[in-house]
Amino acid sequence: MVNLKGRSLLTLRDYSSDEIRFLLELSVKLKEKKRKTGSGELLKGKNIVLLFEKTSTRTRCAFETAAFDEGGRVTYLTNSQMGKKESLEDTAIILGRFYHGIAFRGFKQETVEDLARFSGVPVWNGLTDLYHPTQALADAMTLLEGVGKPAGETKWVFCGDGRNNVAVSLMIISAKLGLHFALLCPQELSPDPGLVQEMTGLAEERGGSLWIGRDREAALKEADAVYTDVWVSMGEEDRMEERIRLLKPYQVNRKLMALGRKGCLFLHCLPAFHDLNTGIGREVYEKYGLESMEVTDEVFRSSGSRVFDQAENRVHTIKAVMAATLVEPGSL
Ligand code: CP
Numbered sequence: 001m002v003n004l005k006g007r008s009l010l011t012l013r014d015y016s017s018d019e020i021r022f023l024l025e026l027s028v029k030l031k032e033k034k035r036k037t038g039s040g041e042l043l044k045g046k047n048i049v050l051l052f053e054k055t056s057t058r059t060r061c062a063f064e065t066a067a068f069d070e071g072g073r074v075t076y077l078t079n080s081q082m083g084k085k086e087s088l089e090d091t092a093i094i095l096g097r098f099y100h101g102i103a104f105r106g107f108k109q110e111t112v113e114d115l116a117r118f119s120g121v122p123v124w125n126g127l128t129d130l131y132h133p134t135q136a137l138a139d140a141m142t143l144l145e146g147v148g149k150p151a152g153e154t155k156w157v158f159c160g161d162g163r164n165n166v167a168v169s170l171m172i173i174s175a176k177l178g179l180h181f182a183l184l185c186p187q188e189l190s191p192d193p194g195l196v197q198e199m200t201g202l203a204e205e206r207g208g209s210l211w212i213g214r215d216r217e218a219a220l221k222e223a224d225a226v227y228t229d230v231w232v233s234m235g236e237e238d239r240m241e242e243r244i245r246l247l248k249p250y251q252v253n254r255k256l257m258a259l260g261r262k263g264c265l266f267l268h269c270l271p272a273f274h275d276l277n278t279g280i281g282r283e284v285y286e287k288y289g290l291e292s293m294e295v296t297d298e299v300f301r302s303s304g305s306r307v308f309d310q311a312e313n314r315v316h317t318i319k320a321v322m323a324a325t326l327v328e329p330g331s332l
């Protein structure tokens with residue numbers, strides 16, 4: 001039996017295929033439970049702190065509502081002394097004395113790793129510059145739910161910034177689950193070759209595959225879903241011009257979607273620049289004349305778009321991660 005009690009989730013690289021499958025199965029179970037009964041007591045008596053350096057809508061609210069659903073209590077902390085008046089080590093020790101678990105969102109992967117090292121309680125990575133593991137869990141859940149085929153017969157394509165936290169986390173979860181994963185991205189925005197080599201080996205051992213390149217037809221061939229993310233991630237706001245130049249040809253639009261299988265799904269971690277209803281979207285339109293960036297409004301709103309199911313699944317998967325790492329496996 002898989003037992004994750006006491007474990008942190010810093011990157012999915014640390015989790016085995018069985019452990020990831022266990023979390024996904026638990027997520028499905030908890031989704032069903034919420035539909036039927038609304039709430040439970042798996043996290044009763046558990047104090048959870050969300051230590052966030054970057055902004056968030058989904059991740060923060062998913063951690064909070066997931067905890068509330070199962071009787072947990074949450075503190076949202078964005079203005080701590082950490083790193084300014086108090087060392088990371090001291091902060092981690094304090095939080096470990098007050099809380100049963102820590103969710104961290106921020107810049108350096110090293111910070112989330114050090115929090116886990118010093119706090120002595122499970123730490124969950126809610127996004128760093130390198131990884132977004134809880135996102136990838138929700139994405140894999142949405143893909144498998146939406147496509148309805150076994151992992152080894154399912155193919156998805158990430159189109160865009162191939163070295164960002166989301167693309168890399170999708171590559172890792174795909175390899176671990178034996179999915180077919182294609183990364184359509186410019187050479188300049190390709191992931192680390194060492195990681196690609198490692199993940200290619202893992203994917204192939206598990207009946208999946210990993211493809212990286214610039215040939216749209218090859219990438220989209222037999223694709224069940226296309227995924228994209230913003231062209232400029234949090235913390236790299238000064239790269240807009242360069243990213244528009246590199247990624248404009250990689251916009252997900254009707255023509256690109258038509259290269260996939262009939263009924264090909266569209267996925268996005270959100271937030272998305274698909275129209276002019278955002279401040280940044282309007283600035284980009286005024287400066288560069290783009291009405292949308294990584295995805296057109298048409299594809300975003302199409303019947304194949306599963307982006308809001310994906311967002312909802314953040315709650316179920318994050319709940320599974322917290323429950324699996326905080327309570328005995330027998331009570332799940
Ligand atoms: N997808 C995601 O992480 O969304 P937030 O930035 O709103 O948390």
Ligand code: NVA
Pocket residue numbers: 127164165166229230232233234269270271
């Ligand atoms: N790559 C994006 C993901 C946001 C959920 C970022 O890091 O900003």
